[in-house]
Amino acid sequence: MNLNQLEYIVAVDKHRHFAKAAKACFVTQPTLSMMIHKLEEELDTKIFDRSKKPVVPTEVGYKIIEQAQRTLVESKKIAELVASHKNIIQGKIRIGIIPTLAPYLLPLFIKSFLADYPSIRLKISEYTTENIIDKLQKGEIDLGILVTPLNHKFLEERPLFYETFMIYSSHEYTKKYLLAEDINLNELWLLEEGHCFRSQILNLCELRKKEDLQLEYAAGSIETLRQLVENQKGVTVLPELSTRYLSAEARKKLMPFQPPAPAREVSIVTHKDFVKKRLVEILEQAILAALPEEIRERKEYERIEI
Numbered sequence: 001m002n003l004n005q006l007e008y009i010v011a012v013d014k015h016r017h018f019a020k021a022a023k024a025c026f027v028t029q030p031t032l033s034m035m036i037h038k039l040e041e042e043l044d045t046k047i048f049d050r051s052k053k054p055v056v057p058t059e060v061g062y063k064i065i066e067q068a069q070r071t072l073v074e075s076k077k078i079a080e081l082v083a084s085h086k087n088i089i090q091g092k093i094r095i096g097i098i099p100t101l102a103p104y105l106l107p108l109f110i111k112s113f114l115a116d117y118p119s120i121r122l123k124i125s126e127y128t129t130e131n132i133i134d135k136l137q138k139g140e141i142d143l144g145i146l147v148t149p150l151n152h153k154f155l156e157e158r159p160l161f162y163e164t165f166m167i168y169s170s171h172e173y174t175k176k177y178l179l180a181e182d183i184n185l186n187e188l189w190l191l192e193e194g195h196c197f198r199s200q201i202l203n204l205c206e207l208r209k210k211e212d213l214q215l216e217y218a219a220g221s222i223e224t225l226r227q228l229v230e231n232q233k234g235v236t237v238l239p240e241l242s243t244r245y246l247s248a249e250a251r252k253k254l255m256p257f258q259p260p261a262p263a264r265e266v267s268i269v270t271h272k273d274f275v276k277k278r279l280v281e282i283l284e285q286a287i288l289a290a291l292p293e294e295i296r297e298r299k300e301y302e303r304i305e306i
Contacts, residue, residue, distance in 0.1 A: 003075055005039040006068035008032050009047055013065045016054035073139035077275045090119035093279055096132040097124060097145040100197040100222055101266065104241035105145070109290035117282065129196045129306070136271050143280060145287075147196045147306060148267040158268045158280070160287055162301045164261040165204070166243055166254050168226060169235040177258035180205050187234035189225045192218035197264070200304045201237050204262050229253065239264065240295065263301035 011021035012032075022032040040047055047061040057065055097106070106124065114122070127135065132144035137154060148157045167178050175182070183205055191198040198218075219225045225236040230250070240263075243254055268284055288296055 001039060001042060003072065005035050006072055008036050009039065009061075009065055010068050010072065012036065012048060012055065013057055013061075016056065018055065069138055073271075073273075076139070077273070091276070091279065092121045092123060093143065093276070093283065094141040095122060095124045095143055095145060096127045096135055096141045098129055098132070098147065098196065099126045100191070100195060100239060101145060101147075101241070102126050103223075104239070104245065105266075105287070109286045112290065113283070113286045116286070120279070120282075128194045130194070132269070136269065139271070142270065142274065142276065143283075144269040146267065146269060147200070147264045148269065149265065150269065150306075154272055156270050156272045156274070158270075158284060160266050160268060160284065161291055161295050162263040162265055162298050162303065163240045163295060164257070164263040164298075164301060165201075165237050165304075166240060166256055166261075167235060168229050168238045168243075168253050169255060170229050170233040170253065171235065173255055175255075178255050179258055180262070183235055183237075189228045189234055189236040190218055191222070191225065192220055196306045197222075197239065199306050200262075200264055203306075204237070204304050226250070244292070260300045260302045262304045263298075265303050 008021065008025060008027075011025050012018060015021045015024060018033055019029050022029040025032060036047065043064070045060055045064075046058050047064055048055050049058050049061075102124075110122070114120075125141070127144075129146050129150075132141065132146055133150065133152060133155065135141040136144055145160075148159065150157065167183065173182070185205060188201075188205065190201060219228060222238060222242050226238065226242075226246075228234065229236050230253075238254075243251070246254070268280060268287075270280060274280070
């Protein structure tokens with residue numbers, strides 16, 4: 001048994017196809033199939049049911065693959081430990097970030113980060129919170145930038161900043177500040193299921209208690225929410241960073257919540273066994289340095305649970 005064989009069975013499980021798995025592992029299909037067959041012979045058990053289309057693991061195969069995933073994650077830590085010990089600032093960081101943060105946070109620090117650390121390669125993908133948690137556990141990404149707290153026993157959270165919410169409305173208000181109860185729930189536009197920002201707004205407005213809404217529409221992005229307010233009227237709630245990109249005319253539709261304003265906690269999240277601590281620290285410093293001062297230094301807020 002060797003690490004290549006473990007990598008191959010994990011790849012077949014992911015792609016559910018031997019040819020696609022071989023391509024992902026940069027080997028020929030006969031090589032991959034032969035190595036998996038040898039592993040099955042050594043273990044005296046079938047890992048995959050090849051009679052099914054697509055191919056699926058056997059009952060014991062699922063358990064073997066789960067252990068293989070853990071073993072591969074642990075094996076990578078050896079090189080990472082050496083690099084950490086030598087204080088080598090290089091390598092690849094695989095980052096998962098939620099869609100309601102990515103378009104507003106990434107442009108603030110990516111360019112300067114890559115210029116300051118030319119030996120670090122970033123691979124960034126947008127995922128929902130649920131997918132980020134899953135990929136962190138499987139070792140498919142190194143860290144996530146998302147909203148917390150997650151309260152997950154295998155994950156470590158490093159809070160970065162607190163981003164307040166703002167009301168974006170087609171209505172004119174006479175108040176200086178608004179409360180959640182000032183929002184007409186029948187005019188409220190929300191993101192679709194799967195976004196943690198949606199669940200926070202539901203909590204903020206206690207919308208789960210309301211069952212008599214005339215219209216429910218779930219948008220796919222924050223920009224869609226904004227366009228709905230501008231073209232279809234109504235109201236929505238926007239995270240603070242997204243409002244920095246609004247035109248002067250659009251900013252007239254913004255209204256702050258009454259202090260302490262509701263906010264979301266944004267954190268870097270890693271697996272508890274993650275070794276590249278120095279890379280996390282560098283990324284954290286870069287993000288904080290790029291944030292607007294009022295966000296970076298914020299002291300007054302009301303954290304909304306996911």
